[in-house]
Amino acid sequence: MDLFIKDLNVQVENLPLPILSIPYLHIPARSQVAILGPSGCGKTTLLNTISGLINIQARQLLWGNTDLTQLSAAKRDIWRFTHIGIVLQEFYLTSGLSALENVLLPYSFTHWRISNNIKQRAKMLLEQMGFTRFHSPAERLSRGEMQRIAIARALLLKPNIILADEPTASLDLQNAKIIAQLLPQLSQQEQCTLIVTTHDLNLAEHFPRQIYLANGQIEREEALC
Numbered sequence: 001m002d003l004f005i006k007d008l009n010v011q012v013e014n015l016p017l018p019i020l021s022i023p024y025l026h027i028p029a030r031s032q033v034a035i036l037g038p039s040g041c042g043k044t045t046l047l048n049t050i051s052g053l054i055n056i057q058a059r060q061l062l063w064g065n066t067d068l069t070q071l072s073a074a075k076r077d078i079w080r081f082t083h084i085g086i087v088l089q090e091f092y093l094t095s096g097l098s099a100l101e102n103v104l105l106p107y108s109f110t111h112w113r114i115s116n117n118i119k120q121r122a123k124m125l126l127e128q129m130g131f132t133r134f135h136s137p138a139e140r141l142s143r144g145e146m147q148r149i150a151i152a153r154a155l156l157l158k159p160n161i162i163l164a165d166e167p168t169a170s171l172d173l174q175n176a177k178i179i180a181q182l183l184p185q186l187s188q189q190e191q192c193t194l195i196v197t198t199h200d201l202n203l204a205e206h207f208p209r210q211i212y213l214a215n216g217q218i219e220r221e222e223a224l225c
């Protein structure tokens with residue numbers, strides 16, 4: 001699914017200027033894009049907008065043929081659950097559940113019984129990230145391991161799109177490097193679009209397209225040919 005944005009202007013109460021203003025943006029399906037820029041430039045607002053988490057203040061925001069501006073908040077929630085996997089700086093794992101059970105959570109929300117196929121897929125995703133302690137309690141894992149669990153959870157239901165907000169920001173250098181390699185690798189393998197926001201240039205260098213925001217606007221782009 002390609003992303004097309006036309007005339008996005010995010011206004012908030014008591015501020016005279018939009019906090020994000022993007023006249024046009026096209027991100028082709030299955031591409032890998034890093035959104036960069038200083039703190040407060042609008043990265044998270046952009047991610048929240050394209051995932052439909054917040055009201056969309058745009059003339060048009062198309063993901064494929066679906067214009068999110070035309071959907072109610074409830075319909076956007078269903079659309080997001082169906083199409084987007086989200087990875088955040090914090091991992092939001094459920095303590096008391098194992099690593100594997102955490103990966104399976106999105107499936108558990110809509111199914112009474114966990115099928116063998118989905119369990120195998122969860123294990124396969126974890127194994128691809130070099131993690132095999134499926135039954136370890138989530139709260140005993142290292143931060144790098146927790147982020148791997150969060151990535152596998154985001155990929156479990158084969159989303160068309162992965163959005164990651166500062167996925168390496170709370171990791172040490174070594175784990176940040178590993179995640180920086182794994183995320184683009186897995187999204188390519190799963191053939192989904194990957195969009196990350198980051199301050200981390202080591203992460204951004206793994207992305208063929210980099211969009212720099214400043215003061216809520218696209219300042220410049222870099223593309224590796």
Ligand SMILES: Nc1ncnc2c1ncn2[C@@H]1O[C@H](COP(=O)(O)OP(=O)(O)OP(=O)(O)O)[C@@H](O)[C@H]1O
Pocket residue numbers: 012013019037038039040041042043044045046
């Ligand atoms: N609901 C809101 N009300 C008022 N101001 C807001 C609101 N949401 C965001 N902002 C402001 O809009 C600007 C952009 O915020 P945003 O969180 O998108 O920036 P960011 O680039 O993700 O920053 P960081 O890198 O620090 O996470 C900031 O100045 C923020 O304070």
